[in-house]
Amino acid sequence: MAVRRARAVLSTLAVAVLTLLVITPLLWMVTVSFMPRGESGQFPPPLWPSRWSWENYHELLARRLIDGAWFDYRIVPAIWNSLGVAAVSTLLGLLMTVPAGYAFAKLRFRGRERLLQMLLAALVVPGQVAMLPLFLIFKELGLVNSYAGVILPSLAGIFAVLFVRQATMSIPDEMLDAARLDGASEARIFVSIVLPLLAPVTVTLALFMFLGSWNDFLWPLIVLADQHLFTLPVAVASIAREHSADGELMMAASVVTTLPVLLLFLALQRFYIGGLLGGSVKG
Amino acid sequence: MTIRAHAGARTAWVFVLPVLAAIVLMLILPTLLALALSVTDYSVYALADWSNLRFVGVDNFVQLFSTPLFWRALGNTAVFAILGVPMAIGASLGAALLLNSASVHWKPLWRVLLFAPYVTSVVATAVVWRFLLNTRFGLLNYALSVVGIAPVDWLGNPRLSIPAILLFVTWKVFGYNMVVFTAALSAVPQDLDEAARLDGAGRWTRFRHVTLPAIGPTVLLAAVMSVAGFLQIFTEPYVMTLGGPAQSTTTVLYFMFDQGLKWWNLGQAGAVAFVLFLLILALTFVQARMGRRYEWL
Numbered sequence: 373m374a375v376r377r378a379r380a381v382l383s384t385l386a387v388a389v390l391t392l393l394v395i396t397p398l399l400w401m402v403t404v405s406f407m408p409r410g411e412s413g414q415f416p417p418p419l420w421p422s423r424w425s426w427e428n429y430h431e432l433l434a435r436r437l438i439d440g441a442w443f444d445y446r447i448v449p450a451i452w453n454s455l456g457v458a459a460v461s462t463l464l465g466l467l468m469t470v471p472a473g474y475a476f477a478k479l480r481f482r483g484r485e486r487l488l489q490m491l492l493a494a495l496v497v498p499g500q501v502a503m504l505p506l507f508l509i510f511k512e513l514g515l516v517n518s519y520a521g522v523i524l525p526s527l528a529g530i531f532a533v534l535f536v537r538q539a540t541m542s543i544p545d546e547m548l549d550a551a552r553l554d555g556a557s558e559a560r561i562f563v564s565i566v567l568p569l570l571a572p573v574t575v576t577l578a579l580f581m582f583l584g585s586w587n588d589f590l591w592p593l594i595v596l597a598d599q600h601l602f603t604l605p606v607a608v609a610s611i612a613r614e615h616s617a618d619g620e621l622m623m624a625a626s627v628v629t630t631l632p633v634l635l636l637f638l639a640l641q642r643f644y645i646g647g648l649l650g651g652s653v654k655g
Numbered sequence: 656m657t658i659r660a661h662a663g664a665r666t667a668w669v670f671v672l673p674v675l676a677a678i679v680l681m682l683i684l685p686t687l688l689a690l691a692l693s694v695t696d697y698s699v700y701a702l703a704d705w706s707n708l709r710f711v712g713v714d715n716f717v718q719l720f721s722t723p724l725f726w727r728a729l730g731n732t733a734v735f736a737i738l739g740v741p742m743a744i745g746a747s748l749g750a751a752l753l754l755n756s757a758s759v760h761w762k763p764l765w766r767v768l769l770f771a772p773y774v775t776s777v778v779a780t781a782v783v784w785r786f787l788l789n790t791r792f793g794l795l796n797y798a799l800s801v802v803g804i805a806p807v808d809w810l811g812n813p814r815l816s817i818p819a820i821l822l823f824v825t826w827k828v829f830g831y832n833m834v835v836f837t838a839a840l841s842a843v844p845q846d847l848d849e850a851a852r853l854d855g856a857g858r859w860t861r862f863r864h865v866t867l868p869a870i871g872p873t874v875l876l877a878a879v880m881s882v883a884g885f886l887q888i889f890t891e892p893y894v895m896t897l898g899g900p901a902q903s904t905t906t907v908l909y910f911m912f913d914q915g916l917k918w919w920n921l922g923q924a925g926a927v928a929f930v931l932f933l934l935i936l937a938l939t940f941v942q943a944r945m946g947r948r949y950e951w952l
Contacts, residue, residue, distance in 0.1 A: 380758040387759050390750065391768045394826065398771065400794060401783045416800075417792050468677065471670035483708035487675070494678060496939045500887055500908055501928040502685035504915045505692055509685065511702075528681040533674055558666035587776040589890050590908075594916060605778035609894055612782045619792070622782050629779035637774040641767050644774070648831070649838050 375577040398630070405429070405623035412619040428624040433508055447628060450607035453519075456601055457592075460586040461523045467583045469529045470574060473536020474566055478548060479558070488537075491530050499525070500590065507594055521595045522603070526585055532577055535647075540566070576647030579640050586633050604629045657780075686932070692925030699919040715926040727902055727925070728910040734817050735906065736885035742825045742880050747832035754833070755840040766837070770830035776825065781894040784823040785810065788895075810896050813903035820891050821905060828884070832877045839873040840866070879942045883935055907931055 400419065404412045405428055435444040475481070476488055506525060507516065515521035525586040543566065551561045567574075589605045596602055602610070608625045615621060637644060662879060672899040700707040701837055719725050754762060772780065787794050788809040796806045809819035843866050851861045889908040892898050898913075905913075907927065915924030 376758070377761045380760060383753070383756045383758045384760045387753055387765050390753060391765050394769055395771060396794070397780070397783050397787055397826065398775075400787070404786075412786075413792050415792060416797050417794055419859055456929075468674040472674040475667040475670035479670070481664040481671075487671070491678070494683060496936060497682055497686050498883075498932065498935050499682065500911075501689050501932045502682050504921055504924050504928060505685040505688035505914075506681065507899055508692075508697075508702075508921070509688070520924060524677070527677040529674060530678060530682075539927040552920075555685075558663055561665075562670075583774055585704070587774075587778075589776075589778055590912075594912075605776050608776075608782065609768070611780045612778070612785075613897070616785070619786050622786065626779035626782050630775040633774055634771060636768065637771065641770075645766070645770065645834055648834055 375449070390550060390618050398634075400580060401623050401626050404620055405627045406427060411622055412623075414615075428620045431629075432624045432628070445611055445625075446602065446607055447604070447611075447625065448605045449600060450602050451628065453601060454604040457519055457522050459518070461526045461585045462578050462581040464523065464527055465529050465580055466574060468527055469532035469577070470536050470564065470567075470570065471601050473533045473538075474562060474570070476533065476538050476541070477537045477540035478566075480547070491533060495530055495534075503591060503594055510595060516595055517598050520602070522592050523585075525591060526581075526588070529581075530580070535577060536570065539570060544567055556588060572643065573647070575640065576643040579636070579644050580647065583633055583637070595645055659911070689925050689928040689932070693858045693920055693929045695922045695925075697921040697925070702919060702921075711922065715922050716929075719923060719926045724784060724902060724905065725910060728747040728907050729903045731817065731902075731904060732886060732888065732906045735821065735888055736882050737817065739821050739824060739885045740878055740881050742821055743828055743881055744826050744874065746759060746829040748836055748874065748879070750829060750833045751836035751840055752866075755838055761921055766834065768847075769833060772827050773830040777890045778894055781823065781891055784826075785870055788819050788822075813899075813901040816896055816900060816903045820895055823895070824888070824891060828881075832881070835877060836870060836873065843869040875945060876942070879938065879945065883938055886931065886938070907934075 387585070400421065403420055406424045406426070407418065407428075408423060408425045409424060409427060411418060413616045432445055434445050435442055436441075476491075502525075510521050515524070538608075547565065548561055551565055554565075587605065588603075589609070592603045592606050594604060597605075599610075608629055611625060612622055694710060695701070695710045695712070696711045747790055753759070754765060754769070759765070786792075788796075790796060790806050790808045790811065793809075795809070799805075799807065808913065809815055848861055848865050851865055856864070887908055888906050889912065892904040892906060892909055893903050893912075894905045898909050908931070911927040911931070914920045914927060
């Protein structure tokens, strides 16, 4: 009994130490962001602020007058840009992929199987290969430097369609046929029977899409040239390339970028990790 | 009944057409155009006026293959994959085995915290890690100094820049496969493990002959899929090293980005995209073949 107890304590301790090591960079990011200017630039590196200060956040987020001109790092607009882009692309993404996933699982139409095979084949295509021609097309269409330009490519959600299809397969056909016999229209069946059953899957998918869009970097970097339209990662990367020495300021920028999604993930982690396991099992 | 079936088909098309259109217009068509781009001399001149565009056949590829930096980028990307896959998969497997041990308490808590780096923005955490790897004030060199190791110039030394970035990448991504492996581990037959233990098999022997055969296919699939991830590495060098020092972290995608959007040699960049596409396609074939062998598909 004592041996088993000791083993439990030891193995739990080992996991706890590993976890602490893994989240140290995130904790350190937060403590450094509250240090007074320049405090992190010494050896040994301090782990805790000598006094907690908001000055880095103030400098990062507030507009101020320098030599008669307004200046700011455009982080606040970038937060709104990121939020807007992520919200719209999630909403449109769900609207387009959830019905499609259901149709591929439960509705009969000509060419369904062949289309499905083509979707599976298209999973191979890496998005990065399409980016340069897409940039040129968008340039012709006047979509470069617009939110639409950022959002549109994210709507090609092959993975999302297959994910919803997989989840929809478990809905019994009898349930849908019973509703059809009762005279319900196909749209009605989808809205009042299928959607409620797919609610947890939809939450998972929405979380995947929102986090994916919030963290997306390469495409927004390519398509956005105007600083006022930058999303958070693009704005942070551009500050990071200029202010690499400003440790505390950069940590504050990283906190602003990571904290919202970390909190969202912690709140909905059950859906996230559950979805991951559901998606990884081959059907 | 036929009327109903017809109505069902119409609803189905209404449901699938928008996303199919998006996939064709945003992914398939541009990919085909990338291939078309690679046989033209598309550059700033063509950007200004389409009439300057010329068909050049395989010239872009000939030129590409005689560009030392392209080979350098290809080599760097290979190093990223060859070192990175064992590092990332090893870390995921180690963490999963540790977490899977029956005597560990509060598993869901550890799992969520260990997974947390995966959901963060690469740009923001790359900024944090650049600071963590700082030669003079970085936490890592401080930890090494405690055990008596002299400061290491992680991101400034061309021989260490890739391993240093890989430390970051491993930290960032290991949680994903850790969760996948934990699921696979929970399917390992417990009675078999118990029987082996009673027969006097040690920890390693049991891992080698009971656990590994059960989770082997999952680990292999994860490894192949992470090769594809490493082939597309871009953001980490872009934020942490700008492709340097001495071009030691310039990857294929980084090279494509510079060629296409910094120098506007879009024809040349299209050729790079084509090469990248072929590499990933080849990898998928390997994956499918192995999948057939291990009955994933």
